[in-house]
Amino acid sequence: DAGITQSPRHKVTETGTPVTLRCHQTENHRYMYWYRQDPGHGLRLIHYSYGVKDTDKGEVSDGYSVSRSKTEDFLLTLESATSSQTSVYFCAISEPTGDSNQPQHFGDGTRLSIL
Amino acid sequence: AQSVTQPDIHITVSEGASLELRCNYSYGATPYLFWYVQSPGQGLQLLLKYFSGDTLVQGIKGFEAEFKRSQSSFNLRKPSVHWSDAAEYFCAVGAGGATNKLIFGTGTLLAVQP
Numbered sequence: 001d002a003g004i005t006q007s008p009r010h011k012v013t014e015t016g017t018p019v020t021l022r023c024h025q026t027e028n029h030r031y032m033y034w035y036r037q038d039p040g041h042g043l044r045l046i047h048y049s050y051g052v053k054d055t056d057k058g059e060v061s062d063g064y065s066v067s068r069s070k071t072e073d074f075l076l077t078l079e080s081a082t083s084s085q086t087s088v089y090f091c092a093i094s095e096p097t098g099d100s101n102q103p104q105h106f107g108d109g110t111r112l113s114i115l
Numbered sequence: 116a117q118s119v120t121q122p123d124i125h126i127t128v129s130e131g132a133s134l135e136l137r138c139n140y141s142y143g144a145t146p147y148l149f150w151y152v153q154s155p156g157q158g159l160q161l162l163l164k165y166f167s168g169d170t171l172v173q174g175i176k177g178f179e180a181e182f183k184r185s186q187s188s189f190n191l192r193k194p195s196v197h198w199s200d201a202a203e204y205f206c207a208v209g210a211g212g213a214t215n216k217l218i219f220g221t222g223t224l225l226a227v228q229p
Contacts, residue, residue, distance in 0.1 A: 004158075031215050042205060042221040043159075050214065058216075090158055096215045103149055104217055106158035 003027050004107035006091050012113045019078040021110050023091030025071075031094045032074040033058075033104060034066060036087040043090065049074055081114045088112070117142045119208050121220035128196050129228045136191040136223050138180075138206035147209030148189040149217065150180055154202045162204075165189060176200070201227045 003026030013019055023032060031050055035043040035058075045058030047066040055066050063085060065077045078085055088111050092104040118141040128134055140146055147166055151159040163174025170182040180191045189206060203222045210216040 033216075040221060042219040044219075045216060048214065048216065056214075092159075094215045096213065102215060103161045103164055104215070105161070106151075108156075108158045 004091060004093060004105065006089075006107040006110050008110060009108065010111045012115065013081055014115055015082060016080050019081050019112065019114075021076045021089055021091075021112070023074045023076070023107060025074075025091075025093050027093060027095070027105075028071060029093040029095040029105075030071075031096060031104075032068065033092040033094075034064070034074065034076045035090045035092065036060065036085075037090060037109070038087050046076065046089075081112075083114050086112060086114045117146075117208050117210055117218045119206050119218055119220035121204075121206055121223050123223045124221070125224045125226070127226040127228060130198050131195050134191075134193045134196045134200070134225070136204050136206075136225070138189045138191065138220060139187050140189060140206070140208045141187065142208055142211075144211065146189075147211075148180075148182060149207040149209070150174065150178070150189075150191050151205045151207065152176075152202050153205065153222075159205060162191070196225075196227055198227045198229065201225055 005024045007022045033048040034046040044060045049055045049068040067075045090109045091107040094104045120139045149164045150162040153159045165172045165182045203224045205222045206220040207217040
């Protein structure tokens with residue numbers, strides 16, 4: 001299994017509080033991704049990173065920010081959590097080869113509940 | 116824009132029966148296609164991938180998938196299902212370009228009856 005660790009694995013917090021989720025990889029992969037998973041929606045991309053300090057938005061980026069100061073760490077921050085951000089969050093990594101899409105490898109997820 | 120459709124939200128099969136999970140994609144060029152499996156409380160595990168070449172792709176756990184360009188499909192199959200195959204299955208298409216992004220379908224939840 002790819003060396004991906006997400007922390008925390010579970011978190012319950014209140015509306016309006018800031019929340020930071022961490023993804024740590026030991027594979028030295030260049031690309032890292034944050035998804036949220038909700039019933040009926042599959043996985044939707046929030047933000048992704050293509051290198052240290054290089055990030056871009058995905059399809060559901062509103063209300064989220066990210067940072068990547070080291071190759072191995074990719075942080076997802078909810079500046080002011082809302083109940084609509086209750087979800088399961090997954091981190092993924094990949095290392096592109098040439099022009100072809102390579103598989104992404106996933107962490108075990110963080111279950112976030114916002115009350 | 117690229118998209119993936121998994122028409123079956125939920126499927127129930129008997130143990131030992133054959134399985135086919137449907138996946139249709141929309142993509143303008145030769146697609147990169149993937150199937151992932153997710154067990155409860157776990158992340159997604161890659162079952163198999165199609166990049167080019169042979170249209171019948173073998174994966175882990177006895178799964179295979181067939182790429183049919185004329186039907187824009189990439190259906191997942193297994194000849195004999197085991198109880199441990201109960202999980203959610205996701206089809207994904209590569210968005211192309213340097214970003215290596217994937218577009219996921221909404222998933223098919225597989226239940227296995229004894």
